Amino acid sequence: MASPSQVVTASQGEVFDIELEIDILKENRRIAEENRKRLDAKKIMAIDVMGSVGSGKTSLLKVMTRKLKGTYRICVIEGDVTTTIDSDLIASEGVPAIQVNTGKECHLDANLIKKALDRMPLDNLNLIFIENVGNLICPAEFPLGSEKRLVVISVTEGPYMVLKHPMMFFDADVVAVNKIDLAEAMEVDPQKLIADIAHINPKTVAVATSCKTNVGIGEVIEAIGLNPP
Amino acid sequence: MHEFTVTSWIVDALLDLVRKQSASRIVEVELRIGKLRALSMDQLKFCYEVLSKGTVLEGSTLVFEESPGKARCKNCGYNSEFDPDGDEYHYGLPILACPACNSTVVVEGGDECVITKVRMEIPSSPERTVRG
Numbered sequence: 561m562a563s564p565s566q567v568v569t570a571s572q573g574e575v576f577d578i579e580l581e582i583d584i585l586k587e588n589r590r591i592a593e594e595n596r597k598r599l600d601a602k603k604i605m606a607i608d609v610m611g612s613v614g615s616g617k618t619s620l621l622k623v624m625t626r627k628l629k630g631t632y633r634i635c636v637i638e639g640d641v642t643t644t645i646d647s648d649l650i651a652s653e654g655v656p657a658i659q660v661n662t663g664k665e666c667h668l669d670a671n672l673i674k675k676a677l678d679r680m681p682l683d684n685l686n687l688i689f690i691e692n693v694g695n696l697i698c699p700a701e702f703p704l705g706s707e708k709r710l711v712v713i714s715v716t717e718g719p720y721m722v723l724k725h726p727m728m729f730f731d732a733d734v735v736a737v738n739k740i741d742l743a744e745a746m747e748v749d750p751q752k753l754i755a756d757i758a759h760i761n762p763k764t765v766a767v768a769t770s771c772k773t774n775v776g777i778g779e780v781i782e783a784i785g786l787n788p789p
Numbered sequence: 790m791h792e793f794t795v796t797s798w799i800v801d802a803l804l805d806l807v808r809k810q811s812a813s814r815i816v817e818v819e820l821r822i823g824k825l826r827a828l829s830m831d832q833l834k835f836c837y838e839v840l841s842k843g844t845v846l847e848g849s850t851l852v853f854e855e856s857p858g859k860a861r862c863k864n865c866g867y868n869s870e871f872d873p874d875g876d877e878y879h880y881g882l883p884i885l886a887c888p889a890c891n892s893t894v895v896v897e898g899g900d901e902c903v904i905t906k907v908r909m910e911i912p913s914s915p916e917r918t919v920r921g
Binding site: 574577579583585587588665666667669697701702726727730759760761762763 | 791793794795798806810816826827828884885891893896901902903904905906907908910911912
């Protein structure tokens with residue numbers, strides 16, 4: 561009598577190892593590239609603005625847009641956790657601003673910018689500033705699709721802030737060392753901060769600025785590659 | 790803080806994989822995280838615990854492999870791995886100045902966040918082939 565043919569069955573719940581390569585940050589990069597292409601097609605320059613809470617990002621944008629609004633058709637994306645305080649401040653300069661509130665997140669991501677771009681009259685613009693949530697760590701991790709990156713720091717953050725947050729300066733094209741009108745009271749030397757920045761990233765251009773006295777604003781505009789009026 | 794966002798992307802990618810492979814449970818997940826990526830592994834683990842609750846991922850463990858930073862100088866050809874946490878690299882600081890010629894180095898590695906291996910339970914059939 562022939563023996564019954566053998567049937568091989570795998571046991572229930574077998575465990576498999578699957579080797580793969582899933583890049584978790586790829587999707588954000590992909591959307592950022594899409595944003596960039598969309599902006600390029602419309603010949604719009606987008607500039608990231610990042611830095612700590614209270615470093616003067618919005619104040620700097622206020623004085624910069626005041627100087628540039630005659631030359632450029634500008635819109636500002638204001639990223640915050642909550643409130644429309646910043647977009648209201650920019651709007652008071654007669655420049656359109658869109659508030660993007662992250663709710664609980666500490667940074668903007670490419671998808672939020674994509675949504676903001678959907679709501680913007682891109683045909684009527686040639687310059688967009690994207691002010692990120694005040695934070696020195698997280699925003700550096702998530703590209704948004706901009707062409708240039710402006711980091712704003714201030715003397716009120718103390719003499720060692722650059723050395724303590726080197727990563728923020730890796731991709732910075734321009735750094736504004738802000739509030740130099742307070743440097744003496746703070747006993748912080750802006751030139752030391754500028755030297756620290758040059759040490760971390762020799763390619764970046766650092767400029768001492770004050771939004772109160774208008775020092776350095778024109779230099780920042782030029783360093784970004786914009787044409788001052 | 791952004792670990793929460795990144796972990797939610799990891800969880801999404803794993804749940805997608807679970808659907809594709811018809812897996813019943815995830816046992817272990819290996820990740821390669823670059824040392825230049827500002828991601829805290831403790832926080833990733835904590836967020837993963839929270840976000841995996843109530844899914845087939847619950848109870849699985851995260852295993853990390855850290856990849857070093859890599860810098861190359863286009864000017865003088867300096868090419869080296871570096872550890873931004875260690876003392877031996879550039880005064881202990883991750884900086885972009887080339888230690889050999891002081892021009893700017895290009896970072897060529899150490900910024901990744903990749904799922905490299907997933908151990909999963911699959912209710913099996915003999916014909917089944919498993920592909921990543």
